[in-house]
Amino acid sequence: MSRLVLASSSRYRRQLLDRLEIPYQWAAPDIDESRREGEEVATLAHRLALSKAQAVAADFPGHLIIGSDQLALFDGDILGKPGDFNTACANLRRFSGRKVSFMTGLALIDTQTGRHRVVHDTYHVWFRALSDEEIENYVSRDQPYDSSGSFRMEGLGIALFERFEGDDPNTLIGLPLIRLCELLREAGVNLLGNHRGNPQGS
Structure with missing residues (x-):
């Protein structure tokens, strides 16, 4: 059984973690995400990020628990997931020709030692000037209703942008792999060792 646990039900985060080719399990945390x-x-x-990891920690003694949470920031607002076609289109009209920032918190809890570390990574995107037709065609095709930025970076969303700024583009998808690799190395995980395996859900 793998020692690494991803505290997330997001298929996008699992796809990113798969890239490290290290065996892990995943579990869905249940937390209140309201801003205080x-x-x-x-x-x-x-x-x-820490709350998500803590929410499943009791079920995995002797494990390393990854928690991650992404916030989309625009004009001083924290953006939620659009949920539907009209809201996604309205968001992209606001973003046209503007910058949107994405901050992702990342936590790693070692339930064997009780230690944890929490970091964050920020990534900025500049949207092209978008026409209403482009916006509506994009939203119809990619249906980014569960993405806080109203786009899917791993899909057709790349066609919306003019430029990026930041250290790790994976932050846009919700799991900053460069920072995660750093935390795992500090926890004694040999990322380039021989540890192939398949992820398991719970």
Whole structure:
């Protein structure tokens, strides 16, 4: 049984973690993701990432638990998932020709030692000037209703952008792999060792 656990039901995060070719399990955390009054964005990202890992930690003694949570930021607002066609189109009209930032909190809990680390990574995207026709065609094709930025970076969303700025484009999808690799190495995981295996859900 693998020692690594991803505290997420997101298929996108699982696809990213698959790239490391290290065996892991995943479990869906159940937490309240509401923002507290006066809570800073970075504090919120850290709290949610750690809370997700803590939510499943009791079920996995002696494991390394990964928690991650992404926030999309625009004009001082934290954006939720659009949920439907009209909201996604409205968001992209707001973003046209503008910058949107994505902050992803990342936590790693070692339930064997009780230690944990929490970091975050921020990535910025500049949208092209988009016509209504382009926006509606994109949303119809990619249906990014469960993505806080109203686009899928791993899909056709790449056609929306003018440029990026940041260290790790995986942050856009919700799991900053460069920072995760750093945390795993600190926890003693040999990422380039021989540890092939298949992920398992719970």
